[in-house]
Amino acid sequence: MDDSTHPIVLLEGVGKIYVQGGTPWPVLQGVNFRIDAHEYVAIVGASGSGKSTLLSILGCLARPSSGRYMLAGRDVQDLGEDELARLRNQVLGFVFQSFNLLPRASALENVMQPLVYRRVPLAERRRRASALLERLGLGERLHHRPNQLSGGQCQRVAIARALVGRPRLLLADEPTGNLDSQASADVLALFDELHAEGQTIVLVTHDPGIAARLPRQIRLHDGRVIADERASAEPTVVSLA
Numbered sequence: 001m002d003d004s005t006h007p008i009v010l011l012e013g014v015g016k017i018y019v020q021g022g023t024p025w026p027v028l029q030g031v032n033f034r035i036d037a038h039e040y041v042a043i044v045g046a047s048g049s050g051k052s053t054l055l056s057i058l059g060c061l062a063r064p065s066s067g068r069y070m071l072a073g074r075d076v077q078d079l080g081e082d083e084l085a086r087l088r089n090q091v092l093g094f095v096f097q098s099f100n101l102l103p104r105a106s107a108l109e110n111v112m113q114p115l116v117y118r119r120v121p122l123a124e125r126r127r128r129a130s131a132l133l134e135r136l137g138l139g140e141r142l143h144h145r146p147n148q149l150s151g152g153q154c155q156r157v158a159i160a161r162a163l164v165g166r167p168r169l170l171l172a173d174e175p176t177g178n179l180d181s182q183a184s185a186d187v188l189a190l191f192d193e194l195h196a197e198g199q200t201i202v203l204v205t206h207d208p209g210i211a212a213r214l215p216r217q218i219r220l221h222d223g224r225v226i227a228d229e230r231a232s233a234e235p236t237v238v239s240l241a
Contacts, residue, residue, distance in 0.1 A: 011031050014057065016223075095171070111161045136160055214231075
């Protein structure tokens with residue numbers, strides 16, 4: 001697939017409605033944007049703006065109620081659950097605020113885990129996971145469990161786990177939310193470095209200061225995109241009318 005002609009992400013008129021007590025509750029309405037290969041994008045909004053629901057759709061954890069979502073050239077609505085899981089495993093890497101590490105597994109075992117589902121041989125799983133942890137400064141922590149690591153170290157393990165499958169798109173959900181200021185700065189610097197190497201990254205945050213560091217910010221309010229801003233251009237303001 002030619003990245004120059006196919007966006008990694010394409011949303012056209014995407015909406016999401018939940019039903020509570022028989023009453024429809026629209027969480028996303030008419031969301032349109034594309035993200036091309038090698039972009040570094042913040043999705044920013046206050047609590048209740050719809051960014052968590054949008055992230056779930058981008059990560060193929062929820063389907064739109066309306067509109068179309070194309071991920072790496074595939075229409076998500078056309079895929080069965082098995083195909084969807086396979087696409088998610090092949091294309092996406094996830095980094096969560098709460099790390100989501102296996103508590104009884106070592107750092108090395110946590111990073112190796114996604115490769116089990118791809119049936120990568122054990123020696124190759126170990127080699128790739130070790131190399132990533134070494135690169136992220138955890139070479140002396142390979143056999144430590146999460147409760148033996150600091151918050152910043154746990155997040156670096158989680159980032160290594162997300163990267164070990166060589167994803168085309170890295171999704172990060174409030175990745176500094178549980179970290180102190182120094183660990184947060186270290187994690188953001190790592191994302192900057194990954195982007196400089198060509199990794200496509202979408203970072204979801206409620207913090208305008210974090211969003212302002214990124215080359216592009218998609219701003220949500222009440223389930224709608226209200227602005228799509230790029231550092232090198234005038235903001236594109238989206239009318240709510």
